[in-house]
Amino acid sequence: MTAAAQPLIEVRGLSKNYGGVTAIEDLSFSVMPGMIKAVIGPNGAGKTTLFNMLTGVDRPSRGKILLDGKPIHDLPPHRRVEVGMARTFQNLQIFDRMSVIENVMVGRHVRGRGGMATALLRLPGARREEKDVLEASRAALDAVGLGNRADDPAAGLSFGERKLLEVARAMASEPRLLLLDEPAAGLAARDIARISDLILRLNGQGITVLLVEHNMRLVMGISGNILALNFGRKIAEGTGEEIRRDRGVIEAYFGSEDYDA
């Protein structure tokens, strides 16, 4: 494999056991830079477990996760942001006691340096940094179309707006890899179209996207590559067309779902 073809993120032989239950077993796949990759599978397939291991909430029982060829599976979540990963939450984790723009500013945390002493004494370095944080956060908010809500309390946003805020907050760290946990869950068709446009636009700016998603219309519409899981194992991997025709996938997933894409 040449350097140019090195995957941005690579999973090798990943397994996760909870007691005697195997949630993920010997899973390997990779995501090339600039790609949109979706992970699909019926409930209990191991999607959430995989997502948690990618983001650092859970540690793998066995196997490796590599970013740019370097192992990251032992890094705590906050260090993974530093190396270029950012995530959203399926069960939205908005900082409700803060304003919309402040939520995004927290997302930019890793791009700053000021510690407690700098903050307490309000040193000039801290002020310069604040200006940068504010500008970048405004830009991230504008990018998702929430620019006019910047100073509103985050608690006042609608469900769809909160989903967009999650994306803006993740984007504020200028990640190379954006991990989206069911970005379409709970959204009406119009909002799904909005979020799928947003994902495509961010991808167009060079951001690699890995999403876990139930909504087949969204997955088929935007993903260049799909990984299908069932019972913690890979059952298929390929383009939307390949996945759509795969017998294993049809049996495991589409057979039991109302699929109309």
Place this chain on the structure above:
Amino acid sequence: MKRAAFARNRIAFALFWAAVLVFPALAPNPYIVNLGVFWLINLILLASLNLLMGYGGQISLSHAAFFGLGAYISGVLSAKFGVSPWLGALAAIVASAAIAALIALPTLRLKGHYLAMATLGFNAVVSVLFVEMRGLTGGPNGLTNVPSLELFGFSLAGDVRFFYFAWIVTGVVIVLILNLLDSRMGRALRALSTSEVAAESMGVPVFRYKVQLFVLTAAMAAVAGCLYVHHINFASPETFDFMASVMMLVVVALGGTGTFWGPFLAALVYVGLPEVLHAFEGFEVLLFGASLVVVLLFFPSGLAGLLRLRPRRSRPETPPRAAAVVRLSERRP
């Protein structure tokens, strides 16, 4: 909170603090000035506890213990060993911070209310030490003959002089808190108080920040202890017992947790209400308790929320209008 709210708080605080400066001149007698000193000292305690609890979301049941460590370490060093009170105070603040780190490091790594439990035990241990180390602390009779502060041969003893000194120290502490809240770390702290998982996923080193916050607020409580002991030249164990820590928590909630002005009102209640309720001898504890229940039941965002002209209950962090606070300060005895 709107970002501009921090700038507004800064200006409102500067104006308010300038107004506080005339208090000794307006006070009818030294006793009232002395209450003003206690208000300043309690403001440090309650504002730092509010920073820890209201903004950072960490429950400490040993704020009084760090207040006491500040008082006793500085007091013992100067009263028993002849150390300069300034050096004694410095040693007390550093030692309190170090002890806070020792408590925070093992407990804050765990999820859940381990800090509350550990601090509960810690306050009990410290109280016992204050009583039992008689040789140093004077035991249950208290530590006596603690020297007053002197600055370049100028004595800071006496209520009015000490008021101005405490005014400076407390002002500095409040400005530090304002600076911290309006910063990268301050935002991270407010974020982690809502969701540690989300804050960590945004790159916030949650554990390290929680430890730093706990150490900082313990050091601030120790500063209050140093002021206290060198002002009244005495320290008694029950001032710093577990009940005192609980009272501080309750009064911070009463003022309005996570609001900038809450502690100012809380300190006023803490110092002023017992004076007012003195007339109802025997019933003061009952009335104090009842008034707490009433405020917390009907005004979940505390007195700071009560004074707000346009109440918005869902946003407890919105500060009261500055005018309301200034008016209140003018109404003080």
